[in-house]
Amino acid sequence: MKLDDAAARLEALGNPTRLKIYRTLVRAGAEGLPVGRLQAKLDAAASTLSHHLKALVVVGLVTQTREGTTLVCHANYDVMRELLGYMVEECCAEGSCAPVVLPKVA
Amino acid sequence: MKLDDAAARLEALGNPTRLKIYRTLVRAGAEGLPVGRLQAKLDAAASTLSHHLKALVVVGLVTQTREGTTLVCHANYDVMRELLGYMVEECCAEGSCAPVVLPKVA
DNA sequence: ATAGTATTTCTAATATTCTAGAAATACCGT
């Protein structure tokens, strides 16, 4: 991942509402959560939520799949993993800041 | 760490210039880097750099120690570690997004 | 005290973000 991509993703997560959205989607697990359900949980205006969701989708942290009339949102773990990998590799000194370790994934 | 603190730190890192600053400080290692040296490396106006550095200092990601007339900047690994810990715990699903593992630090 | 280097604060212009109402679009069931 390039620095600019990492920055864009960090910026996407760097807003309390969007971080709440992402965390909520992670907790929703594999089945995801419809936009409407997110809206109810976070108590935000529909247009505001849509705006923030788009910011997360654009950088790849969230994906959406349509199921009839509802749009189901999913946290994209692959992108989050890449982002964390970037941070550990580029923004941590070995030993100093690495209680977070990347094991070799087979 | 609370969600709002995490968001503030992610936002601080979510700007290409500031992410570059932070990464450069990490690479500078324990001795840190004077503001002036950072300025030369990143080729930014002094006032702009100072502004961005302040954003990183305010959220605790960077610390500064004065050495005579120069201010030396250091990446604060503790805060980065906390931030990564937050992301792994709150924003990852076990198994799905956890190539990043938190080992117990003795 | 003065001069010189390092850095910040002040200021202002431009750009971007955030918020949410209103209107538009997407999809389904009948």
Place this chain on the structure above:
DNA sequence: ACGGTATTTCTAGAATATTAGAAATACTAT
């Protein structure tokens, strides 16, 4: 085709961020 629910896009106002020049401050050496 129509009505209803779900969601987005349009729009606009207020707030915040970004940039950098100019002035101010901090410190050291003489």
